Amino acid sequence: MSLRTRITVSFVLLMAGAMCFIAVVELVDYDEVRASAVSRAQDGEVRRLEDAIRLGSPRVVTHDSQLYDEENVPTVLRQYGPGYHGEPAPNEWHLRVFDVEGKRYYLLQDGEHYAYLEHLINAFAALVILTCVLCAYWIGRLTSAHVIAPITRLSEAVQRTSKPFPYQDARDEIGVLARAFAQHSDELERFLHRERCFAGDASHELRTPLAIIAGAAETLLHQLPPDSHLLPSADRILRTTQEMQRQLTCLLLLSRSPASLSLTDVPLRAIVQECMARCAPWLAGKPVTLRLDAPEEVTVVTHAELAHCVVWNLLRNACQYTDRGEVRITLREGELAIADTGPGLPPTIDPAQFSRFLPSARQDGEGLGLSIVQRVVEHLGWQMKVETSAQGCRFLLHLSSPQARA
Known part of the structure; x- marks a missing residue:
């Protein structure tokens, strides 16, 4: 059965159930249900009165009820034979006619005596509606689970790259x-x-x-x-x-693959200092100060060569394109920042997503270098944020180890 057929059948069955419920509701007369409930409720009262009449005991009725016999019954009630008779709202009343030892009696009760039945019937209707909604929800959940289960299993197999794929x-x-x-x-x-x-x-x-x-x-x-x-x-x-x-x-x-890389405890200060020494040719003859702010050694579990590649490319670009001012490297636990006072990134390079080849980018190599940096950062599981303006650039690296990412 195709996915489209499953969904179609589910909606058809749900609509059929709803229509059956509506048909049943249409067949049920609310007044008949209420009259039947009142009649059943009167049975106990009538049996009590019958016993009292036979024993000659006082005929005690509630304040909202009246008991008549053949002698004092109102003329308008004489026309009713044995059984239950009633009148719905607004002039609601309930009459029960019964015979005891050859004499006829009339038990007349007003609507207030059975007001609680109104609430019971309404509560029952609400319960039926709620049950139908819950059944529809349950059917929908089962149907959706049955329909989505293959998609979920397939997506999990794709994420795990476990072959062959199911289905x-x-x-x-x-x-x-x-x-x-x-x-x-x-x-x-x-x-x-x-x-x-x-x-x-x-x-x-x-x-x-x-x-x-x-x-x-x-x-x-x-x-x-x-x-x-x-x-x-x-x-x-x-x-x-x-x-x-x-x-x-x-x-x-x-x-x-990133999983095949050999990871070790890499001290970053030594890598930064080596890259700073190698940047001397790009700072020769320029009024640029190269500073390192690293109050303590920072060690991260990573690949040494790739970490060196990131630091070197960022620091080389900062020194190469800064003509005056300062290049500052800040090293903290889990964080490395390289800031310069250069001209900032060209407008053709998006700081959020570096591109290797741009139609109007400068052909000085910075596009390819930053693209490599971004690929290495993603390969190591790090995160890089870039702030650029006409007053300079700041690259902020959040260094995370595999244990922290897990």
């Missing part, structure tokens, strides 16, 4: 959805496999030439005379090559 052989809409999920999941797995293979192959293929370039640059630095004009160029080649090697390592780690 792939079903012929209803759930089966179509399950097969679509399975196909899409297979495509994603193939895509991720290709991406990881490409990242791994590219990293391994580039490591060798980069190592050769770095070795050659380091040799030049040691062999060139101290006054050679080629020293700055050789130093820049060496630094750029080392940076490319670090970026390749970072990209290779990003191609892996």
Whole structure:
């Protein structure tokens, strides 16, 4: 049975039940029900009076009741034969005619004597309505649970990526959805496999030439005379090559699943101080002060290389694009902030969602660097907030360990 058919059948059954209830209510006459209830209530009073008449005891009736015999009965009541007779509101009265030892008696009661029956009948009607509503709610819950159960089971399987997905052989809409999920999941797995293979192959293929370039640059630095004009160029080649090697390592780690990363207790102050020392070339000749505010050592359970990549990219950008003022690093327990007095992020870069390639972005590399930072932050399970203006940028990292996230 398809999902559409299940829902349709459920509504049809619910409507059929409602119509049956309405039909039963239409068949029941409220006045007849009330008269029957009054008649049954009078039975006890009549039996008591019959016993009193037979024994010759006083015929005691309530203040709202009157007992007549054949001699003193009003003429208007003589026309009624044995049994119950009544008149509804507004001139409500109830008459019970009965015979005892060949004589006829008339028990007349006004409406106030049975006012409580009105409340009982109304309460019973309310109880019936409430029961119907509860039954409808119960039927709706069962129906919705029956309809939603396959969707819930399928969504849980997709979240756990437990294959094969259930209901792939079903012929209803759930089966179509399950097969679509399975196909899409297979495509994603193939895509991720290709991406990881490409990242791994590219990293391994580039490591060798980069190592050769770095070795050659380091040799030049040691062999060139101290006054050679080629020293700055050789130093820049060496630094750029080392940076490319670090970026390749970072990209290779990003191609892996976060669950496969080896996590250790990483002291962040040492990483920050190393990155500060490496930023000296970008601050040379500029009136910029680089400060570290870290009153105590902060250790976080994370991956050292990826943590280094985040700190280095943010600090390098801050030093590179700040021409005057200050770059301040604040390190607290579970929190790292890097603030500068530079020009702020370009308007083409959204601080909430960095994009790698933007049509009108500056081509200085900051878009790609921030994109890498964001990917690494998400990979580590951290959170990053950015505040930017014409007076500078402030990147705030909330550092959370896997135990805290769990």
